[in-house]
Amino acid sequence: MLKSFVEMIFKALTKQRLEKVKMVTFGYFGFESLVVGYHIGLFDFLHRQPNSTLQQIKDYLKLSEGSVRALLLACCAFGLIVKNKKRGTYRNDVIYDRLAVRESPNNILPMLDFHQYIIYRSLFDLEKSVKEGRNTGLELFTGPGNTLYDRLSVHPDLQQIFHDGMQCISKTTNPHFVSNAKECKRLNHLVDVGGGDGTNCIALVKQYPNLKATIFDLPTVCELAKKEIQKEGLSEKISVHPGNFFEDPFPSRMDGISYCHMANIYGREKNQLFFKKCHDALPGEGVLMLFQSVSNDDETGDIAAGAMSLYFLAVATGEGSVYSVKDNEDRLKTAGFSKIKHLRLPFNHALITGIK
Ligand SMILES: C[S@@+](CC[C@H](N)C(=O)[O-])C[C@H]1O[C@@H](n2cnc3c(N)ncnc32)[C@H](O)[C@@H]1O
Numbered sequence: 001m002l003k004s005f006v007e008m009i010f011k012a013l014t015k016q017r018l019e020k021v022k023m024v025t026f027g028y029f030g031f032e033s034l035v036v037g038y039h040i041g042l043f044d045f046l047h048r049q050p051n052s053t054l055q056q057i058k059d060y061l062k063l064s065e066g067s068v069r070a071l072l073l074a075c076c077a078f079g080l081i082v083k084n085k086k087r088g089t090y091r092n093d094v095i096y097d098r099l100a101v102r103e104s105p106n107n108i109l110p111m112l113d114f115h116q117y118i119i120y121r122s123l124f125d126l127e128k129s130v131k132e133g134r135n136t137g138l139e140l141f142t143g144p145g146n147t148l149y150d151r152l153s154v155h156p157d158l159q160q161i162f163h164d165g166m167q168c169i170s171k172t173t174n175p176h177f178v179s180n181a182k183e184c185k186r187l188n189h190l191v192d193v194g195g196g197d198g199t200n201c202i203a204l205v206k207q208y209p210n211l212k213a214t215i216f217d218l219p220t221v222c223e224l225a226k227k228e229i230q231k232e233g234l235s236e237k238i239s240v241h242p243g244n245f246f247e248d249p250f251p252s253r254m255d256g257i258s259y260c261h262m263a264n265i266y267g268r269e270k271n272q273l274f275f276k277k278c279h280d281a282l283p284g285e286g287v288l289m290l291f292q293s294v295s296n297d298d299e300t301g302d303i304a305a306g307a308m309s310l311y312f313l314a315v316a317t318g319e320g321s322v323y324s325v326k327d328n329e330d331r332l333k334t335a336g337f338s339k340i341k342h343l344r345l346p347f348n349h350a351l352i353t354g355i356k
Pocket of ligand 1: 166167193194196197200217218243245259261
């Protein structure tokens with residue numbers, strides 16, 4: 001009796017492990033099925049007309065039966081859609097009905113395009129990156145400089161895809177950051193370093209009406225930010241400061257710096273130098289806020305932290321990694337900051353703050 005119970009548990013575990021092996025080995029088919037289903041409008045169609053038959057889907061998509069059958073099978077296998085076996089009809093899985101549908105306000109479609117057109121392509125040669133310890137994936141993107149950000153400056157379409165993806169990530173993750181960035185109440189001038197298209201800065205200025213802010217980013221990105229700031233009617237409150245933040249001076253008269261989704265991009269040494277530069281430039285009681293994803297404390301996850309570490313290595317800079325809270329805090333301390341504290345936020349994010 002006991003033996004058969006143990007055997008049953010063992011079998012169940014083996015099955016579970018086997019499923020995990022399949023997810024890892026075939027995972028890229030799941031990702032591609034998601035991207036294709038989104039691009040051709042499969043999820044949009046099933047959102048509007050759930051419980052559609054294969055024939056109805058085929059007629060709508062105007063594709064061959066072979067293509068539709070293969071895609072539906074893959075989408076079912078990866079849990080993107082669900083088949084009603086009795087009726088033979090299909091509907092979106094509840095999660096993807098929100099994440100992969102254009103009209104859903106919480107969709108992650110811009111992030112999928114960022115992965116598809118920028119990250120995924122450069123991962124094909126991950127082995128080379130790992131062996132050579134540099135971002136060999138950058139070879140896919142012609143242009144100046146040694147980072148993805150430099151190269152994107154001469155690829156406006158890809159730059160837009162990148163920043164739409166970052167906007168999606170920031171909008172999803174920043175509400176908890178913004179409501180907890182209480183230091184902003186006493187600040188006059190915040191500089192959002194590597195502020196991108198201004199998504200985080202705009203949210204902060206809306207939450208803290210006394211705050212003025214400046215986005216410090218590369219020149220072509222500042223142009224994108226200007227458009228977003230204008231759209232929001234915030235040109236009086238937010239300005240841009242085009243330049244390279246490692247080489248160029250900060251804007252004057254700042255008393256706070258935010259560094260959102262930034263510290264993971266660069267290696268420890270560069271971060272250390274940059275935090276020291278921030279400390280030197282801030283006045284007494286000035287604040288540095290890091291808002292970003294973090295690895296778990298023992299550096300074994302989560303999956304997004306592991307994946308994005310490889311992205312930083314393979315293409316972004318060749319030197320970044322998703323760091324733990326402690327790692328970031330140690331670096332702020334070494335740079336001279338005190339009263340260092342952190343707050344863990346949803347989506348494996350954290351807000352880490354230091355005061356000069
Ligand atoms: C990962 S994105 C973060 C964007 C934004 N902070 C957010 O959270 O959505 C990195 C940003 O840093 C900028 N960046 C990277 N290295 C830079 C440098 N050396 N000088 C200025 N901007 C830089 C990029 O252009 C890009 O806008």
